[in-house]
Amino acid sequence: MPNDSYEIKPIGVIRSKLTDLADAPMQGDEGGYEAWLELTSEVAPGISGIRVGDSLLILTWLHQAQQDVLQVHPRGQLERPLTGVFATRSPDRPNPIGLHQVSVLQIEKQRVKIAPIEAIDGTPIIDIKPALAGISDR
Amino acid sequence: MPNDSYEIKPIGVIRSKLTDLADAPMQGDEGGYEAWLELTSEVAPGISGIRVGDSLLILTWLHQAQQDVLQVHPRGQLERPLTGVFATRSPDRPNPIGLHQVSVLQIEKQRVKIAPIEAIDGTPIIDIKPALAGISDR
Numbered sequence: 676m677p678n679d680s681y682e683i684k685p686i687g688v689i690r691s692k693l694t695d696l697a698d699a700p701m702q703g704d705e706g707g708y709e710a711w712l713e714l715t716s717e718v719a720p721g722i723s724g725i726r727v728g729d730s731l732l733i734l735t736w737l738h739q740a741q742q743d744v745l746q747v748h749p750r751g752q753l754e755r756p757l758t759g760v761f762a763t764r765s766p767d768r769p770n771p772i773g774l775h776q777v778s779v780l781q782i783e784k785q786r787v788k789i790a791p792i793e794a795i796d797g798t799p800i801i802d803i804k805p806a807l808a809g810i811s812d813r
Numbered sequence: 814m815p816n817d818s819y820e821i822k823p824i825g826v827i828r829s830k831l832t833d834l835a836d837a838p839m840q841g842d843e844g845g846y847e848a849w850l851e852l853t854s855e856v857a858p859g860i861s862g863i864r865v866g867d868s869l870l871i872l873t874w875l876h877q878a879q880q881d882v883l884q885v886h887p888r889g890q891l892e893r894p895l896t897g898v899f900a901t902r903s904p905d906r907p908n909p910i911g912l913h914q915v916s917v918l919q920i921e922k923q924r925v926k927i928a929p930i931e932a933i934d935g936t937p938i939i940d941i942k943p944a945l946a947g948i949s950d951r
Contacts, residue, residue: 680822681874681937683908718907721883724900731899734910736819745859761869761941762862769856770821770939772872772910799819801908803899 685736685799686721687714690786694796696739701750702764703775707791712800719785722803727782730806733775733792736799740771773798776806823874823937824859825852828924832934834877839888840902841913845929850938857923860941865920868944871913871930874937878909911936914944 691710693699700706712733714722725731744767746757760768773794781788787803829848831837838844850871852860863869882905884895898906911932919926925941 678823678876678937680820681876682818683821684818685816686907718883718899721897721899721906723884724896729900732912734908734912738816738819745856746861758862759859761856761859762867762943764942768859768940769824770872772940774870774872774912774942799816802906802910804902804912805900 683736683801685715685801686718686803687712687800689735689792689794689796689798689800691792691794691796693793696795699795700793703777703791703793707793709780709788709790710792710794712787712789712803714785714787714800716785722782722787725779725782725787727779729779731777731779731789732804732806733777733789733800734802734804735773735775735794736801737766737771737773737794738799740766740768742767742769742771744768772801821874821939823939824856824941825850825938827873827930827932827934827936827938829930829932829934831931834933837933838931841915841929841931845931847918847926847928848930848932850925850927850941852923852925852938854923860920860925863917863920863925865917867917869915869917869927870942870944871915871927871938872940872942873911873913873932874939875904875909875911875932876937878904878906880905880907880909882906910939
């Protein structure tokens with residue numbers, strides 16, 4: 676049986692010029708920014724094999740989201756009916772995990788430059804994966 | 814600044830005939846099973862708006878994975894060079910989050926039948942999202 680809860684430790688943090696949630700586009704492909712993924716020294720060996728041009732999925736912990744929300748008006752449009760958060764991309768949800776598909780622009784020892792991403796500066800990164808289409812190649 | 818850690822509470826559990834990790838395919842599209850997503854009663858209102866035929870991303874907590882692994886031989890093939898886990902889909906990684914793209918087969922009040930998925934029976938579910946392609950429609 677699963678535990679009642681699990682502990683998630685960030686593997687790094689988003690460094691972006693985007694600092695205010697009010698300026699953030701709803702999704703990265705609607706005008707997302709370039710950003711650096713700054714990893715902790717502890718997990719830095721985990722990025723070996725990532726190459727410029729790769730398509731990655733970045734999982735973040737949306738630390739400013741509300742975790743007690745179960746239904747929303749999609750994209751904040753009040754004329755749209757209340758919809759379960761699991762049928763939407765609302766950041767407000769029980770476990771506020773953000774999922775961002777990005778391209779790799781530059782790689783250093785402990786950080787990776789990517790775009791586009793709508794997450795604000797300081798957002799914790801919790802996992803990095805190759806994009807789904809690339810599964811069978813890795 | 815991000816916290817040192819966050820608490821993640823499962824929103825439900827995978828119910829599948831697949832009970833042994835040794836029988837699991839590496840990815841759902843390599844022979845995954847049908848399964849039920851059994852949600853807790855607390856979060857059940859969050860699935861309203863999900864429809865049969867929808868394409869969803871299921872996020873799981875791979876509770877049997879090793880969290881202290883940073884590099885692996887991809888797909889367990891020893892002739893392939895050690896590669897950072899963030900460049901692979903290895904379940905072993907610091908935060909062992911599984912990401913599964915599935916189709917919705919059936920919906921009940923508190924559970925959703927989906928396929929294909931390679932996660933074993935009892936795997937905790939931590940989030941459900943519409944697949945990326947569907948973003949702008951929701």
